[in-house]
Amino acid sequence: MRLIPKIGGAKSATTRRPPVNRRRRRMIVAGGTLTAIVLAGGGIWHLSQTGWIDDRMAALRGGIVEMTADAGLRVQDVILSGRLNADSDEILAALDVELGSPILGMDMEAARARLESLGWIKSAEIARRLPDVVFVRITERQxxxxxxxxxxxxxxxxxxxxxxxxxxxxxxxxxxxxxxxxxxxxxxxxxxxxxxxxxxxxxxxxxxxxxxxxxxxxxxxxxxxxxxxxxxxxxxxxxxxxxxxxxxxxxxxxxxxxxxxxxxxxxxxxxxxxxxxxxxxx
Known part of the structure; x- marks a missing residue:
C-alpha cells in the first residue's frame, strides 16, 4: 500500500510571506483568467442564443449519420405487425421513411406520434433492427x-x-x-x-x-x-x-x-x- 503524503501540513518556522510584487502578479493573472472565463461564457451564451451552436451540433450529427449510412446502415425493409384495417399506404406516409435513407436518421418519437394520429391506430411501437430493417408494431382500435x-x-x-x-x-x-x-x-x-x-x-x-x-x-x-x-x-x-x-x-x-x-x-x-x-x- 502506497503512503500518500498529507497535503496542507503545518507551516515550518522558516516559512516567509511572498514578496508584495509576486502577490500582485498572481492577482493580475487570476483576474485575467476570470475575465477570460466571463468573456468566453458571454460569447457561448451569445452563440447559443443565435442558434449557432445548435446548427453546428445538427451538422455534426448529420455528418455522423451520413457516415453510418455509408457503412451500410440504410433502410431496406419496413416490417409491419398488427395491421388488419389500417391503410398500409397511410402508415408508410406517416413513417416518412424512404428506401435507402439512413436508418439512424429516423426521428422515432415523431414517427410514432404521426402513426398514432391515424384513425385506426390506437398505439404504435417502432424499433430499428440494424443494419437495415425498421420494425413497426401497431394496435388497432376495435x-x-x-x-x-x-x-x-x-x-x-x-x-x-x-x-x-x-x-x-x-x-x-x-x-x-x-x-x-x-x-x-x-x-x-x-x-x-x-x-x-x-x-x-x-x-x-x-x-x-x-x-x-x-x-x-x-x-x-x-x-x-x-x-x-x-x-x-x-x-x-x-x-x-x-x-x-x-x-x-x-x-x-x-x-x-x-x-x-x-x-x-x-x-x-x-x-x-x-x-x-x-x-x-x-
Whole structure:
C-alpha cells in the first residue's frame, strides 16, 4: 500500500510571506483568467442564443449519420405487425421513411406520434433492427358502432374515438348510435344490450337524449325510453314483458321505463284492448 503524503501540513518556522510584487502578479493573472472565463461564457451564451451552436451540433450529427449510412446502415425493409384495417399506404406516409435513407436518421418519437394520429391506430411501437430493417408494431382500435351526428356517419371505437368517416359499407352490421355524446357512453349500453338477444335483435338504433340517458328505437318504430340509471333492471323488465306478452307485436308507439317498477305503454289508434289474462293495467 502506497503512503500518500498529507497535503496542507503545518507551516515550518522558516516559512516567509511572498514578496508584495509576486502577490500582485498572481492577482493580475487570476483576474485575467476570470475575465477570460466571463468573456468566453458571454460569447457561448451569445452563440447559443443565435442558434449557432445548435446548427453546428445538427451538422455534426448529420455528418455522423451520413457516415453510418455509408457503412451500410440504410433502410431496406419496413416490417409491419398488427395491421388488419389500417391503410398500409397511410402508415408508410406517416413513417416518412424512404428506401435507402439512413436508418439512424429516423426521428422515432415523431414517427410514432404521426402513426398514432391515424384513425385506426390506437398505439404504435417502432424499433430499428440494424443494419437495415425498421420494425413497426401497431394496435388497432376495435370498431364498436356507427355514429350518426349532424347528418353524417362515422365509425367509432369503444372509448368514443372516431376511426373514420368514409368507406363505411363494410361496417353496416354494427349497431347504430345517434346524438351528442353517444360514442363516449355507447359501450356500456351495447354490452348490456347484448345480454338480451331478443331486445338487441329488435333494436334499430340507440339514441342519446340530452347527454344523460338513452332511448331505443326499435325496428318496428317503437320508442323505448330508458332511465338514467339501473339500465339492467329496466331492460330485464322489458325483456320479460316482451317474452310474456309479445309487446313489440302490438300497435304500440312508445314504452316508458323511466319510472321505477313501472312499464308505461303508449298505444296507437288501432290498438285493441288488452285481454285481462295479460295482467293488470300499467
Amino acid at each position: 370498431p364498436l358502432a356507427l355514429w350518426q351526428h349532424d347528418g353524417r356517419m362515422a365509425l367509432v371505437d369503444r372509448v368514443g374515438e372516431t376511426i373514420q368517416r368514409s368507406d363505411l359499407d363494410g361496417f353496416r352490421d354494427l349497431p347504430l348510435i345517434v346524438g351528442d355524446g353517444a360514442p363516449r357512453h355507447a359501450a356500456q349500453l351495447l354490452d348490456l344490450l347484448s345480454t338480451y338477444p331478443a331486445l338487441a335483435e329488435a333494436t334499430e338504433a340507440a339514441v342519446r337524449v340530452s347527454e344523460r340517458r338513452w332511448n331505443l328505437r326499435l325496428r318496428n318504430g317503437i320508442d323505448v325510453r330508458l332511465p338514467e340509471t339501473d339500465l339492467s333492471v329496466a331492460l330485464t323488465r322489458l325483456d320479460d314483458y316482451q317474452r310474456e306478452h309479445e309487446l313489440f307485436d302490438r300497435d304500440v308507439v312508445a314504452v316508458d321505463l323511466r319510472v321505477p317498477d313501472r312499464l308505461i305503454v303508449r298505444v296507437g289508434p288501432t290498438a285493441k284492448p288488452r285481454p285481462a289474462a295479460l295482467g293488470k293495467d300499467t
